Structure formats: structure tokens, C-alpha cells
Amino acid sequence: MTRVAGAVAAVLLVPGAATACSPSSDGGSSSGRGDARASGELSGTVTVFAAASLTESFTTLGERFEEANPGTGVTFSFGGSDSLAAGITSGAPADVFASASPGTMKIVSDAGDAAGTPATFVRNRLEIATLPGNPEGVSSLEDLTGPKLKVVLCDREVPCGSAAQTVLDAGGIGLTPVSYEQDVKSALTKVGLKEADAALVYRTDVRAAGDKVEGVDFPEAAEAVNDYPITLLENAPNAEAAEAFIAYVRSEEGQRVLADAGFLTS
Template sequence: MTTRPARRTRRTGPALQAAGIGAAALLALTACSSSGDSPSAPGASSGDSSAKLGGTVTVFAAASLTESFTALGKEFEREHPGTKVTFNFGGSDTLAASITGGAPADVFAAASPTTMDVVTGRNETATAPTTFVRNRLEIATLPGNPGKVASLKDLTAPDLKVVLCDETVPCGSAARKALDASHLKLTPVSYEQDVKSALTKVELKEADAAVVYQTDVKAAGDKVEGVEFPEAAGAVNDYPIALLKDAPNTAAAKAFIALVRSPAGQKVLTAAGFLEPAS
């Protein structure tokens, strides 16, 4: 018999949460920059000090990266005056379709290798994708968990309004994998096109629960309550990042990817709840 996991209550207020992912993250970056940490891979620094970077870097990134990549973008601009990082956050499948459809972008960071394969399969990448973080699913409920959700099975209760990501999106594919492994059938009230949209349904009290990433639960602060479930361990998503073939700003794009992969970048990402890449 599977032991029902204890609920984990989120009590971090919005102001403190923002400080944790924003100000504290940038402080960690600054500290790492000044401490002389070595990059995690050859050439993995936020840029070559002998080369002057400029212009705009356009990054297409999975919606779950919104908070951490926004912080990294601000740090990149601080380190390289004259540069600007613009983001297009959304469902990885939608972003991949935009890229293969000709949308101009420099960097693609997806929430699963399968989605990245859509882009590499069309020869749209200039470098081999590299996994830079992983992410694990978690159940987001209303504050106080009025539905008493303590397991994945509890989401099948007929009186519970549950939201899932669409199965074409990495978070939806991972949720389906966890449900299938547990032999559970769940009919959600809606399928959402990205993980932030699924979470918003709970935040607006339009749903009782949603299966999202642990990073999104953490970013939401006290707007939701997080419930871990053991089946999530079998549905962890790797996040790959790659330079795109027709990148308008190749030099700056490479430097941004290097920042993401550097020890400083990894500190921001793990502080947001992401898991380090598997060794």
C-alpha cells in the first residue's frame, strides 16, 4: 500500500517570493560573478570580456521559465550594457511551431527533449541542445487545500474541478505519464496550452486543483498550496537549450546560453525550484 504523502503548505507571501526569485537571485548572480567561479562547461561564462556585445537577444522559452529567465535577462543586460533580452514565454509546442514557421529568434529553451526534437528535426538549431535543468510535477490546490487533496488519486474525485496542461505540452505529457503509471483516469474541466494558464485557473478559483511544475507552485507564493506526489518522480522533464541556426545575434545568444549554464545561472534556477541536470 502506498503511503499518502503529507501536504506541503506554501506560506511565502508574494513580496517575499518576488524577493527570493528576483532580488535574491540577482544578488546570487552578482556574488558568483565577483567570486571568480569557474564555468560549468568549456566557454560557459556569461560572455568574453574582450568582446563587446550589443543588440537584442530574442529568447523563446517554456512558460515555466518565466521568473528565472526574466531575472537572468536583467543580469545579462547589467553585465553587457547595450544589450537587451526579449522573451517569448509560452507552451513549448507552440514556440517550436513558431520557430519552424520562421519566427526570428536566437535561443530556444524547451520544457522537454521531445519538443526540442521538433526544432532540431527541421535543422533549425546551430548547436546541439544541452539539458540545463530538470523539473518535477506538483499539484497546486486552493490555499488551505479545501478539497483535502493528498495524492494523485484524490484528483479523480467526481466533485473536484481539476485542470491539466494539454497533452501536447510537456507538463501535460508528464501528467499523463504519471496518471497512466498509476492506472488512474482523470477527466479535467479544461486542458490548458501552457503551465501558467493551468495554474492561473486555480489562482482565480476557477478550479480546485491543477497538475503543474513545482517551480510554478513556488513562484505563486501563497496564492496556491502545493501537494507533492510520489508518481512525479517517474515523470521528470529535462529542459534543453540551444542556439538557433538563423539567430540574428549569435554572439550575444551564445553568451546568454553560457550565463544560463554557468554556476551563477544555475543558482538562480535551483533557487526557483528547478533540479540540476542528471549527471
Template sequence: MTRSTRRTRVLKSGVAAAAALLALSACSSSSSDDSSSAGSGTSEAAAPKLSGTVAVFAAASLKESFTTLGKQFEQQHPGTKVTFNFGGSDSLAASITSGAPADVFAAASTKTMAIVTDKEDAAGTPVTFVRNQLEIATAPGNPAKISSLKDLTGPGLKVVLCDRTVPCGAAAQKVLDASHLKLTPVSYEQDVKSALTKVELKEADAALVYKTDVKAAAGRVQGVEFSESAEAVNDYPITLLKNAPNATAAKAFVELVTSAEGQKVLTGAGFLKP
């Protein structure tokens, strides 16, 4: 073999090796790009854009904090709207089991949540997200000089309670029974906000409501704490509903409520951590 022939073969081998190296590099780059695209696609699929209305049925005592959370949710997810139906947990539960269209239910007690779960209208197991405790609400300045639960039984004092079928009324009855006290209220109200309003309008001297409601009234009433309230602390459960019209967005709202961000709003309103 001549020197010239050997040189030609060496050159051909070098060209072939270079071509192979370039091909391998191209494959690697293509694979990397495909992988990147696939990862991006997976990420987008895992976090779809939310839209539409989320209908939330919630206990009256959650009105202020849930309204704040609803606005936050709408800001975080443009194109969504959160609507609320606030009221007594028992009547809300009855509406849900009767077929009222709703995505989320947040109750003021596990007993009223059971109305929904017993009918298998909840999607999964409800989660307790906050707790709440009773307080005596009086007119500003506490003109009746109420300082204890026993003072509510005084003659001539006009006291308002929530109806026993709603969580605040059941809790009030529990603390009265535990303290062996009896009182005859001037009225039983269907939710805690209605009981508080009676005091605000000076139609009653006092009402047994939640601490969060006294705080939300911002000076329109005065709160009086009493030790017996520890006998009836209510757990507040929340659940996505089985027939939720907008389940994806509703699930995201429940996640906001139970998140650190949601808990900050709720504890700031006076709720206790679960």
C-alpha cells in the first residue's frame, strides 16, 4: 500500500468519525428538547386554567372571612367568580340534600355536616379547617353590667339565643346545661348574625354568639368572655360536594381555605386553629 493510499484512508476514517459524532450530538439535543417539551406539557396539564363560578354554601359566622378569601381566589384565578350563600348550617345542609346546586359546603359543626355526608352528597371526607368559641355580646359599654354566664339569668334581662337546631344555639344550650343554668330568651334566631343584630339594634341586652362575630361587629357590640365556653368549642368542617357543577375550581377554593394563606385570614378573624 502506498503512502498516498494510507493518507486517503485515514482522512476518510476521520470524516466518518466526525459525522457520527455530529449525528449523536443532534440526537441528544433533539431528545433533550423533546423531554423539555414533554415536561412543560405535563406541568400545564397538572395546573389547568380555572374559570367559571364557584358556589359556596357557608355558615353565617364565616361571612367576613370567606368574603375576603373569595376575593383573593378571584384575583389569583382571573376568569373565576365565587358566590356565597351564608346562613344557618342546618338550613344550608337541607338545601344541599334537596338538590340545590352548590360546589362547596362549610358548616359550623360536625353535626350539621353529617346531614350532608349521611346522604352521601359530599365528595370525600370533610376536613376541619377552624374552630370557634362562644362569647356574650352586649351593647357597647355593657350597660347591663354582665360579667358572667350566670348574669344572663338575671330578672328583666332580655337575652337572645340562636335556635337549638343551628350550631351556635346547640353550643349555647350545651354550656347552659353544663353550668346547670336555665334562661328564657326573648327570641330564638335562625343564625348567629340575626342574634347579634338584636343586640346591635338594642332589641336585646345580650346574646350568646361566637367570638368571631363580636370581633366582626367592630365596636357595635362589646364582648364578655366566660370560662364555660370551653365546654362547647365547635369544629368547622368543609367539603367539596359530590355533584359540584365546577368541581375543579371548587377543589382549588377548598385548598385555599385550608392553606397557610387561608388560615392567616381565618385566625385574623378570631377563629381558632383546628
């Protein structure tokens, strides 16, 4: 069964992992597979560190990959891309890293922990998340500066926070949030719990939240469309199965799952 680890520190080295094979030149990120089934027999656990905004879509992809490859399991650790990168460079055992920005992927590449060249597999853009029904009548980025409006942002060190600062700068808007959150899910949760009136988050997270929040698009979001790169990690305990999982993420079927979640796939 696909498992989700709550934090980087909770991910344990999986005993009995398959012997690693030599990584491909593009980090095992080859495309063109039509489904989740890989050629040959795969076994063991694939440990994936992935940006929090990938939680729902990657959980689905992991389940489908396991169904098509009965000898495998996929374990996820979702969180802020910067924290995940720090965990990898500190030696946390993992097979795959999927980041919400090239900048956080570069941390891993520069440390020599990426096998090959990371490949962009989707893109994402921001939306304003409001309470259901949008009771404050937020219709633009500038509306977030209202004196009574409680707004939360992602921490500036994580991709969603960096993107938020980019769009605010693009709009010439100065905004002091009531809090900075460690990842996009934490920011969205503040709105869902009615602890904030609005948040700048990814549109995929607004979609995943269903009727708990309402999304408001704004033109400045086009100034900060984030590329999401993925890579096989240099010391992957189960490189063969990890390469197959990356190939599935980039396959037509994998891209459909991601597009249904609201990601930009072309």
C-alpha cells in the first residue's frame, strides 16, 4: 500500500531494497510509457520526496504504479521543497525528488545528489484561496491589502512563497500577512479552518480542497508560473523501480492525472 511519511525525519531506510542500477543521462526521467507497468520485474519500495502541492496527484500515481507492479511499494514524504532538499543533502535516504521549483532542485544538484539532469514534468500557478462564497468579495490581488483582511503566505524560502512575492512585486503591492507558513498546504489550511480570510496558494491546492475554499484567479499569476522538476537521486536505494516511477509520472497516463489535478502539462 502506498504510504505517506509526515516529515523528512520520519522516512526510514527500507530494508531489502532492490539493487541500484546505473542512472540514465536524464535522471531516469525518460518519457513515452503509456501506463504504469514497467518492463521486467520490479520489487521493493520507492521512496519519493515530493513538494506538498503534489500530495493528491502523486498519491494517486503511487497507487496506480503499485497496482501495475505488484512487487513494489511507493512511500512519500511531502513537504516544503526547501526542507525536502535539505533532508536529501543531509543524507536522508530517498530514491526520487520532485520539487516545486528549479531553485530548490538546484540545491540537490549542486550537492551532487541528483543522478543526471532533472527534468520538468509539470508547471503550476497561483490563485487566491478565500473562504467559501468569498464573503470578503476578493476579486484582485490588490484586494488582499484591505485593512481588515487576514492573509497568509507561504514562507519566502519555499517555492509558493517565492512565487507569491514575485506576483506581489509585479503588481506593485505591499502586503503584510498575519503569518508565513512552511508549505502551501499549511497556508491553505489556515483558510479552511477560518483562521485567515485568504491565502496565495497554487491553483492545484484550491482544486484539491473542494468546497472548503473558493479560488480567485488574477492576471499577475502569469508572472510566476513554477516549473516542477523531478530526478532520480544519486544514491537511490531502489534505482530501477525509481526510474520506472519517474517514467510513469512523465507518461501520457501520468500527465493526465496531473492535468486533472490542475497542473499545466504542456
